[in-house]
Amino acid sequence: MKKNILLYLLLFSLLVNVFQYVNSKSIIDKYETDIKKFKTKIENLENKNV
Numbered sequence: 001m002k003k004n005i006l007l008y009l010l011l012f013s014l015l016v017n018v019f020q021y022v023n024s025k026s027i028i029d030k031y032e033t034d035i036k037k038f039k040t041k042i043e044n045l046e047n048k049n050v
Helices: 002-049
Strands: none
Touching: none
16 A cells, blocks of 8 residues: 555656646746847837937
8 A cells, every 4th residue: 555655646746747847848938938029129129219
C-alpha cells in the first residue's frame, strides 16, 4: 500500500511540474510578444517626434 501511495505522489508531482512548465512558457511567450509590440510603438513615436 505504501508503495502505491509513493507512486501516486511521484506521478502527481510530475504532472504538477509539467503544468507549471507549460504555464510559465506561455506566459513568457506572451510577454515577449507584448515587449515587441511596445518596442515598435516606441520606435514609431520617436520617429514622429524627430
